[in-house]
Amino acid sequence: MNVQDNVKRYYGETLKSSNDLKTDACCTPDDQPEFLKDLLANIHDDVKQRYYGCGLIAPLGLKGTRVLDLGCGAGMDVYALAQLVGPEGEVVGVDMTAEQLAVARKHNAWHAEQFGYPKSNVSFVEGYLEKLDVLNFSPESFDVIISNCVINLCTDKMTVFQSIQKLLKPGGEFYFSDVYADRRLPQAVRLDPVLYGECLGGALYWNDFLLMAKEAGFFDPRTVTSRSLEIHNPELKKRLGAAQFYSSTFRLFRIDDLEATRENYGQMVTFKGGLEHADAQFVLDQHNKIDARRKFPVCGNTWRILNQSRFAPYFEFIGDFDTHYGRYPEGEPSKPFETAKNIESNKSTCC
Ligand SMILES: C[S@@+](CC[C@H](N)C(=O)[O-])C[C@H]1O[C@@H](n2cnc3c(N)ncnc32)[C@H](O)[C@@H]1O
Structure with a gap:
């Protein structure tokens, strides 16, 4: 068999x-x-x-x-x-x-x-x-x-x-x-x-x-x-x-x-709330637990994930990819x- x-x-x-x-x-x-x-x-x-x-x-x-x-x-x-x-x-x-x-x-x-x-x-x-x-x-x-x-x-x-x-x-x-x-x-x-x-x-x-x-x-x-x-x-x-x-x-x-590593472009997002079952906090993953209505620093990949997925309407996006500030400390995939x-x-x- x-x-x-x-x-x-x-x-x-x-x-x-x-x-x-x-x-x-x-x-x-x-x-x-x-x-x-x-x-x-x-x-x-x-x-x-x-x-x-x-x-x-x-x-x-x-x-x-x-x-x-x-x-x-x-x-x-x-x-x-x-x-x-x-x-x-x-x-x-x-x-x-x-x-x-x-x-x-x-x-x-x-x-x-x-x-x-x-x-x-x-x-x-x-x-x-x-x-x-x-x-x-x-x-x-x-x-x-x-x-x-x-x-x-x-x-x-x-x-x-x-x-x-x-x-x-x-x-x-x-x-x-x-x-x-x-x-x-x-x-x-x-x-x-x-x-x-x-x-x-x-x-x-x-x-x-x-x-x-x-x-x-x-x-x-x-x-x-x-x-x-x-x-x-x-x-x-x-x-x-x-x-x-x-x-x-x-x-x-x-x-x-998406990049192979998590890179810092000084970007931030704000979770606007309004997502069913996650009004106060949105949990993307173990590193990104994003409180509502508070500016939250993100790496370029997280910015893109939120910006290009079904979650985009629930976020405000601050920044761009013009200036690179190096790698995030938790840059490795967990x-x-x-x-x-x-x-x-x-x-x-x-x-
Ligand atoms: C551990 S059970 C989990 C079932 C279901 N996801 C759940 O949570 O109850 C694994 C299931 O995957 C199916 N499965 C395993 N290998 C598969 C394959 N190669 N193609 C399609 N189904 C598969 C089995 O028939 C079984 O129903």
Whole structure:
């Protein structure tokens, strides 16, 4: 059986609910924002029981947008975001496992009624992330692409990143949570079917991920959150050896003229407020938590990300690229582990 068939069987037959997981890789942190708890309360229990995500996927500013969820499973994030995009927006979920999609589709009409929408604003497509090009999605047709604990399971990660670049509109965003390792994993770990299915065996070494993202055209990956994963199962822990694992949420913007490093041109932005669920503060990433109505110094890349994305209407932009003052001290893209150290005490919701 090849790797993909093994993963399909794991998510289609072996696991019946998140209680069947052997590690806490596919779990989300406890500290969910209140607005997200309200959205999740509107989701059918069958869908919630088959949730295997590893992070909180709730990027803001989604009203009226078109969103694609890669590896949507039973549809938990699809139905949460269906409420954020509103009845004028749309969410499409793709997954290769028929059993997962059957649960997602079964409750489609129920959710539309629950949200008070005249018709459903979500759809589900069966397919492989390595072959997104055969699914008839138009290039540059999505505002935001999300994914929750799936890229690690993909057998050709570079192809997936390149396809995401093509499907995003200019200024669009790939916002996703995934599992990373602190080293390249040995073959015995990578080929172990349980470790692979549990989202550990296929995890990228974090530096390989950063290089791969840049090679695919996402020049300045931003870390939103990161937490270390504990492996409690003694047998699996032994098989994994000394490797450490982290669940991190990154945002990658499709903006062509971002620089390799964060450079200082003396620019500032002011967050005007008015963004749903972020009136007092806008969090772009771990370094950029921007209070409303206060001038905030930014590097050239942050200026461009805010200026060329869906967030532009919520900001005032001060300055230009005429004068360069050197590099910002936090010029390096952040390593998932540096953030993880700060929030190591975070608990997970399952396992
Ligand atoms: C860990 S689960 C996460 C599911 C969902 N995102 C969630 O949060 O509940 C991984 C999902 O990705 C799907 N998947 C894994 N590799 C895939 C691939 N190469 N193409 C399409 N779907 C894939 C699996 O079928 C499974 O539903």
